[in-house]
Amino acid sequence: MRWRGARRDLLVDLTCLSLAFFTAFVLGADAVDAGRQGPDGYVLACALLTLAGCVALWQRRARPMAVALFEVALAGFTEYVAGAMLIAAFGVAVHRPWRQVALVMGVGCVAAVPYALVRPDPDLAEAGFGPLGQAVAGVALSFLLMTPPVAWGMVVRARRELIDSLRERAERAEAEALLRAEQIRGREREDIAREMHDVLAHRITLMSLHAGALELRRDMGAEEVAKVAGTIRTSAHQALEDLREILGVLRAGPGGEGREGGRAGAGPRPQPGVADIAELVSESRAAGLPVLLEDRLPAGEGVPPSVGRTAYRVVQEGLTNARKHAPGREVLVGLARAGKDELHIRVRNALGARAGESRLPGSRSGLLGLTERVSLAGGRIDYGPRRAEDGGVDFCLEAWLPWPKT
Structure with missing residues (x-):
């Protein structure tokens, strides 16, 4: 030239x-x-x-x-x-x-x-x-x-x-278009990282608790061992499916279809919402975590999908942290409408593990990612130790998400 x-x-x-x-x-x-x-x-x-x-x-x-x-x-x-x-x-x-x-x-x-x-x-x-x-x-x-x-x-x-x-x-x-594209890719990576943490941490802690039961309960019969092993296999299979779906989205990029994201011709699985919280609680109960669900939501009033998805992730993170840091302790999950335009989610559990229960390591990033997720949804979040009615100390995770009346 x-x-x-x-x-x-x-x-x-x-x-x-x-x-x-x-x-x-x-x-x-x-x-x-x-x-x-x-x-x-x-x-x-x-x-x-x-x-x-x-x-x-x-x-x-x-x-x-x-x-x-x-x-x-x-x-x-x-x-x-x-x-x-x-x-x-x-x-x-x-x-x-x-x-x-x-x-x-x-x-x-x-x-x-x-x-x-x-x-x-x-x-x-x-x-x-x-x-x-x-x-x-x-x-x-x-x-x-x-x-x-x-x-x-x-x-x-x-x-x-x-x-x-x-x-x-x-x-x-x-240059501005490249910068915007890079920012969008960065946000996509952060969303995928949060999704991977939320999904995989939940599945892996379930598998760890079941494996710990096999290790500690040496008096279990063959039928019980087989049942627990089947639960571990199912959780591992679900974790791999979740990971494959997320990586498929990552390979395809925004608006694309992953090369390995599920069966050919099948679309992405529906995102979880408030209606799936009961199943999430049942999985934790099956893993040996005593969970009490208090659903006080008004009947007939549907929660918007985006709000329901965020609420599901809040409960999932709360149960995951309870299994990690306070295994064997009772967990209270509460859902209610706060005022006229907010969905209130609360996950409360006593601090510390019971005798014979082992605590799992944590990355200390789940609550930070959850805080950002709730903030992007237009809500607010609060968590930390709280004084219990019996004089002990509980860990309480609470979130308020916008839920306007229709």
Whole structure:
């Protein structure tokens, strides 16, 4: 690309130099035909000045202002540099602001005065123009000659600035689009990470509790062992299905269908809601966690799917933490309408594990992710140790989600 640009610049420079020499040749031939070429010394000086003016055009890109002022200064002594002067004026109009363009035109008009006085036009003299008239005519002619290339150059400059502005705007829009896409991908990753934590932590803690029962209850019969082993296998299968579905969404991206996300032709499984909390409690009871569910929601009033999904995740996280940090302790799950426009979820359990129960390690990130999830849903959350009625200390997780009356 750079080589192509250099070749194009060389071709343009050669074209400008050829036009400047051709203009000088035409003007010189016209002066010879009219018999006003002047003495030989003057002709030689004009030839040398014209050669210098044409060669100076090679520097018009690097020093457009200096070259233009040099050309208009030479125009005060010889008319043969007119072509080079117009090309230099065009270069200034392309590369410099209008104030410098006006300066070049002004100097060019002023330079026409001494030339008109030293080399008066015979036709104007025959028409009765004196020195002042010759000077005015020279200024007018110089202004008329310089106006077209200067105007053309300013149009070219405005077009280039417009193209550069459009290109910069397009690049900025592309960069902003990439940034927005990256932010969307980041939010998608965070959503998937929270989903994986909520789902897998629940399944794995269930498997851990059942496996712990097999380890501690050595007096279990073969039928009971088989039942517990079947529960572990079912939980592991469900965990793998959940993981496969989430990874399928991750591979497909937003709006796509994962390559491994379920059976071919099958859509994603329905998202859990408030109606699925009872099944979630039953799973925890089957794992040996005593859970009491108090459902005080008004009959016949459906919870919006987004609110129900968040409520399900709140209860799931509460039960998961209870199994991890207080296994064997009774857990109270409460659902109720708070006021007129909120769904109140409460998960409360006594702190500490019973004798013989082992505590599972936690990542300490579930409640943080849950807080963000509830906040994005427009609700609020509160959790921490609370004084129990029997004088002990309970851990209480509460959330209030928006649930406007319909």
